[in-house]
Structure formats: C-alpha cells, structure tokens
Amino acid sequence: MNQFQYVRATTAKTAIGALVKDPSATFLAGGTNLIDLMKNGVTAPQKLIDINPIPLTEIRKQSNSIYIGALATNTDVADHKLVLQNQPLLSLALNAGASAQLRNVATIGGNMMQRTRCFYFNNPDLPCNKRQPGSGCGALEGYNRMHAIFGASPQCVAVNPSDMSVALAALDxxxxxxxxxGDRRILFTDFHRLPGDHPEKDNNLMKGELITGIEIPDNAFGKTVHYLKVRDRSSYAFALVSVAAALNIKNNTIKEARLAMGGVAHKPWRLTEAEKALVGKPATEATFKQAAEIAMQGAKGLKYNSFKLKMAPNTIIEALKTASGIA
Amino acid sequence: MEKDQCSVPDENLNENSGSSRRDFLKKSTFLSAIALTPVSLVTAAEKEMDEKLAAVFEKVPLKLEINGVKHALSVEPRVTLLDLLREQLQLTGTKKGCDHGQCGACTVHVNGKRQNSCLTLAVMHDGKKVTTIEGLANGADLHPMQEAFIKHDGFQCGYCTPGQIMSAVACIREGHANSETEIREYMSGNICRCGAYPNIVNAITEVKNGGQKV
Structure with a gap:
C-alpha cells in the first residue's frame, strides 16, 4: 500500500473543507472497499480523511420517511427495528451482501460508493477505462461473465456490485x-451513472461532496417484498443477477409495484416499464412473466454472460412470486 | 463567487479572527480553483480541524486495549490492524489468509463486534478495545467455543480456526445461531478449505444449545 497522510474530521464541514483543499485526498469510512483497492494498487490517495468521528450514524423516523445517517453500518441498518418494520426490503438486500464481519464495518454511504468488482478494474496490470481512462476495456472482448447486459458502452461493461443500492433504487x-x-438532495436512481464515455465516474457526486444520509419514503408494500440474489455459491458472493421486488396488492389486484435489478448494469437497474405493466393486473405468474419480458427489452449479452438473458427474467418472476406469496 | 457558495469553506478558512475582507476574497478565490490548489497552501486552513495530521512517513500515536491490556503505540497510517497485531505485538494467533476480506482468517472483535482485521487501518481504532483469539480463554480454561471445536473436530489444518472461533462466538452473541441454516449463513465470511464446515456447525450448535455464557 502507498504511503499517505491520515487526518480525522469531526464535522461534515471540516471533512468537506479538507477534501476541497486537497484533490488527492479521499474520504475514509468503513474502508472495506477502499483499503482493498489501495492494497491492489487500484487507487493511491495521498491523504485519507477519516470521517468516522462525524456524528452521522442516526436512524430515525421522520414525518413521511425514514432517515438513515451515511455512517450507520450495514448491520445497524439491517437489524434496526424501524427498518425491519417499515422497509424490510432494505434489510433483506443488506443481509444478502458481504459477510457479517464486513457488514459490521461497511457504512451506508460507503456501500453506495463501492467500486465495481470487475476483474479488469481490480488488476492494475490489465486495461480498464474506469481505472485508467483511455487504456481500453479488457472485459469487452475478455472474460465478461459477471458483466453488464443493460446500459453498457464500448468504454465499459462493468456492473455495480451493491445489493443495498438495488433496494434503495426500488424504494425511491x-x-x-x-x-x-451547501446541501442538496438527489434521487437515489440519479446518484449512480451509466458508463457512457466517462466510466471513471461511478456517480454524480461533485468535487468535495459528502454523502450525509438517505431518506426512504414510507410506502404501502408492507411485507409483500422480496430480494432474490442469484450467485455462484449460496452466500458471500457478488450477484450474477439480483432482483428487488415490492408489491401493493389489494383484492388480488396489483395497485403499485417497484422492481430493480442488480448485477446487470453500471448502476442499480430500475425497471419502470415492467412496474407499469404490473399495475392493475392480478398477481399471477402470467402477469409476472409478461412484466419480466418487458423488463428484458434492450438487454444485450456479451460473449460469456448471455446466460443472464435467461437468468434475469427468471429471477424477476421468482422474486415477484415470493413477494406476493404465490411461490 | 456568490456569498452562499462560500459559506462553508469561509468558516474553515477564517484562521485569524481579524481576517480582512481582502483575505476572505483571496481565500474564496483559491477555493474556486480547487483543482489548482497546491497542498502547501492549505496548511493554515487545516489547523482548524480537530484532526491528527500525519506527514508522509510519520507515525501516529495510537491507544488500544488488546485482550484487556492497554497499549500506547505508534504506527504508520497504512498499517492494518492485522499487521499491527501480528508484526508489532507478536499476537500471531490472528491469521493472515487472503488479506482482502474474503476468507475471515483475520477475524477479531473490536468493541465487541467481529470484523476483518485485514481491511481496517489500526489508526481507525484509537481508544477502542480489541479481542483476539489469545484473549478468549480464561487463563488455562479454554473458552466453551474452543472446547467445542476440539470436541467436534472443527478443523483439520487449523489455519482458519482462530477466525472461525472468533466469528462463532460473535455469531451466538448476535443471536444468529438459531438453526443450522442461520449458522451457515452468518458464518459464510469464514472460509475453511479443509471443509470442516459440518463439524464447525456442530460445535456452534452445541455451545448455543448448552446455554453457556459466551
């Protein structure tokens, strides 16, 4: 690992001030991704600004939403009574990610900021436009089994690895x-970016900005939710495909639906058109199949990941069946 | 630059209470050109931070309580908690497996919570309490989980065992050892390449069902 300066910030203001003043610096929260990247030589910040002393760990009920501080750990959020009661989909997604040891440390803000697990990105000996703009994409014609089937560009076919983000995209x-x-708010679905010509940018944060928290609006989905993650082993692996599904069903008619996929794109992939197709229909397998078909429009497989073209719609159908209780 | 754009950095930059409007504008201008700001220009502003500033190559003072013993240490910022334990304190019970948070061999408890000591910097834990495998036994009496691992043959080569045991103790304390399925899920961050998993699950189940204090 490279040498670096280490400073601690106790307020958001001082942290932001320090980052603005030193473009070679980066924030350090849980560190479970950053320290790994530094060990691999993927990134080499000259200064780490430890933001852990900033009091941003609160989880609380607001008038129409739940607020979660950016430094709350994945475990604290997944196990929190308010989250379990009001946003069980988020708990399911968080517990599907990483291991207990990592979830104890990894923060909500850090989870949003984690980099892709693309092999080419994580190996400095290989070309990668995200790590080193202009060096080419090794995965495009390489071993791209884990890679994107939606929203990719000739510059980058990497996927976002977060489970939590898939649920948060679905939950608005x-x-x-x-x-x-100063302060600003953006929709979660506008936070992460598609690669386009600038795959080096994972998200729309601007220079010197700090994530301080998230808000999740109250909803009527109750327990009619499911997070289904398909992976190479039954636990502790990144998603090949994952689906976050939430339904509001009254008299066997779907009143509202939320669907998002993970492991398929450079950002959590919200399935707005499929959601529309579900509304007003009965909660049946036929309805779910139709929605899954719509969800897959525009999907494009690469040499080694075309199995996802079949796996993704099947995962959508299974997630909806489990959420609605007809599985 | 608009006044509201300066509101945050303004406070950080007012090093001297008597700073003039000209100083303020000068500093605001330099903030507007952040990409061009040399590091040396910002030292004054940083003095206002409640921080420990460690120059490159400089060691940072660090207080840690490890297995009940207080340590006043001095470490480079880039030293992981794992390397501090093994290389500086000779607590080699905690193992380095993958060194990337994928195997769990380095699992320790920090303030009572299990984590991978390889993916955390020692300096992030100033003032905290760390428990390693060496701190689990009570003198010559092994911890119930250590006894159970021996009884159930929860290992072959033994390299992953300290991490498995630290994780297993945490698994019960967290309340995640209520079924074989739950144990397997919550122990998934600890890899055993000898494949002692069934015996590890049996050991944890016995300790959990035995109701002993872990």
Missing part, C-alpha cells in the same frame, strides 16, 4: 449530500 430513496456550495 433520496440521497442527502453536503458540499462546498
């Missing part, structure tokens, strides 16, 4: 951000 969460110009 909002990201709270502080920066040198």
């Amino acid at each position: 969460a909002t990201v709270l951000i502080s920066g040198p110009k």
Whole structure:
C-alpha cells in the first residue's frame, strides 16, 4: 500500500473543507472497499480523511420517511427495528451482501460508493477505462461473465456490485449530500451513472461532496417484498443477477409495484416499464412473466454472460412470486 | 463567487479572527480553483480541524486495549490492524489468509463486534478495545467455543480456526445461531478449505444449545 497522510474530521464541514483543499485526498469510512483497492494498487490517495468521528450514524423516523445517517453500518441498518418494520426490503438486500464481519464495518454511504468488482478494474496490470481512462476495456472482448447486459458502452461493461443500492433504487430513496456550495438532495436512481464515455465516474457526486444520509419514503408494500440474489455459491458472493421486488396488492389486484435489478448494469437497474405493466393486473405468474419480458427489452449479452438473458427474467418472476406469496 | 457558495469553506478558512475582507476574497478565490490548489497552501486552513495530521512517513500515536491490556503505540497510517497485531505485538494467533476480506482468517472483535482485521487501518481504532483469539480463554480454561471445536473436530489444518472461533462466538452473541441454516449463513465470511464446515456447525450448535455464557 502507498504511503499517505491520515487526518480525522469531526464535522461534515471540516471533512468537506479538507477534501476541497486537497484533490488527492479521499474520504475514509468503513474502508472495506477502499483499503482493498489501495492494497491492489487500484487507487493511491495521498491523504485519507477519516470521517468516522462525524456524528452521522442516526436512524430515525421522520414525518413521511425514514432517515438513515451515511455512517450507520450495514448491520445497524439491517437489524434496526424501524427498518425491519417499515422497509424490510432494505434489510433483506443488506443481509444478502458481504459477510457479517464486513457488514459490521461497511457504512451506508460507503456501500453506495463501492467500486465495481470487475476483474479488469481490480488488476492494475490489465486495461480498464474506469481505472485508467483511455487504456481500453479488457472485459469487452475478455472474460465478461459477471458483466453488464443493460446500459453498457464500448468504454465499459462493468456492473455495480451493491445489493443495498438495488433496494434503495426500488424504494425511491433520496440521497442527502453536503458540499462546498451547501446541501442538496438527489434521487437515489440519479446518484449512480451509466458508463457512457466517462466510466471513471461511478456517480454524480461533485468535487468535495459528502454523502450525509438517505431518506426512504414510507410506502404501502408492507411485507409483500422480496430480494432474490442469484450467485455462484449460496452466500458471500457478488450477484450474477439480483432482483428487488415490492408489491401493493389489494383484492388480488396489483395497485403499485417497484422492481430493480442488480448485477446487470453500471448502476442499480430500475425497471419502470415492467412496474407499469404490473399495475392493475392480478398477481399471477402470467402477469409476472409478461412484466419480466418487458423488463428484458434492450438487454444485450456479451460473449460469456448471455446466460443472464435467461437468468434475469427468471429471477424477476421468482422474486415477484415470493413477494406476493404465490411461490 | 456568490456569498452562499462560500459559506462553508469561509468558516474553515477564517484562521485569524481579524481576517480582512481582502483575505476572505483571496481565500474564496483559491477555493474556486480547487483543482489548482497546491497542498502547501492549505496548511493554515487545516489547523482548524480537530484532526491528527500525519506527514508522509510519520507515525501516529495510537491507544488500544488488546485482550484487556492497554497499549500506547505508534504506527504508520497504512498499517492494518492485522499487521499491527501480528508484526508489532507478536499476537500471531490472528491469521493472515487472503488479506482482502474474503476468507475471515483475520477475524477479531473490536468493541465487541467481529470484523476483518485485514481491511481496517489500526489508526481507525484509537481508544477502542480489541479481542483476539489469545484473549478468549480464561487463563488455562479454554473458552466453551474452543472446547467445542476440539470436541467436534472443527478443523483439520487449523489455519482458519482462530477466525472461525472468533466469528462463532460473535455469531451466538448476535443471536444468529438459531438453526443450522442461520449458522451457515452468518458464518459464510469464514472460509475453511479443509471443509470442516459440518463439524464447525456442530460445535456452534452445541455451545448455543448448552446455554453457556459466551
């Protein structure tokens, strides 16, 4: 690992000030991804600004939403009574990710900021436009089994590895951000980016900005939710495909639906058109099959990941069946 | 630059209470050109932070309580908790397996919670309490989980065992050892390449069902 300066910030203001002043610096929260990347030589910040002393760990009920501080750990959120009661989909997604040891340390903000697990990105000896713009994409014509089937570009076919983010995209969460110009809020679905010509940018944070928390609006989905993660082993592996599903069913008619997929794109992949197709229909396997078909429009397989073209719709159908209780 | 754009950095930059409007504008201007700001210009601003500033190559003072013993240490910022334990304190019970948070051999408890000591910097734990496998036994009396691993043959080569046992104790304390399925899920961060998993699950189940204090 490279040498670096280490500083601690106790307030968001001082952390932001320090980052603005030193473009070679980066924030350090749980560190479970950052320290790994530094060991691999993928990134080499000259200064780490430890933001853990900032009091941003609160989880609380607001008038129409739940607020979660950016430094709450994955475990604290997944096990929190308010989250289990009001947003069980988030708990399911969090517990599907990583291991107990990592979830005890990894934060909500850090989970949003984690980098892709693409082999080419994580190996500095290989070409990668995300790690080193202009060096090419090793995965495009390489071993791309884990890679994207939606929204990829010739520059980058990597996928976002987060499970939590798939649930938050489905749940219409909002990201709270502080920066040198003050505070702003953006929709969770607008936080992460598609690669386009700038795969080096994972998200829309601007220079010096800090994620301070998220808000998840109250909803009527209750326990009619499911997070289904398909992976190479039954636990502790990144998703090949995952689906977050939430339904509001009254008299066997779907009133509202939320669907998002993980492991298929550079960002959590919200399935808005499939959601529309579910509304007003009975909660049956036929309805779910039709929605899954719509969800897959525009999907494009690569040499080694075309199995996802079949796996993804099947995962959508299974997640909806389990959520609605007809499985 | 608009005044509201300066509100946050302004407070950090007012090092001297008597700083003039000209100083303020000058500093605001340099903030607007963040990408061009040399590191040396920002030292004054940083003095206002409640921070420990460690120059490159400089060691950082660190207080840790490890297995009940207080240590006043001095470490480079890039030293992981795992390397501090093994290389500086000779607590080699905690193992380095993959060194990337994938195997769990380095599992320790920090303030009572299990974590991978390989993926955390020692300096992030100033003032905290760390328990390693060496701190689990009570003198010559093994911890019930250690006894159970021996009884159920919960290992072959033994390299993953300290991490398995630290994780197993935490698994019960967290309340995640209520069934074989739950144990397997919550122990999935600890890999055993000898494949002693069934025996590990049996050991944890016995300790859980025995109701002993872990």
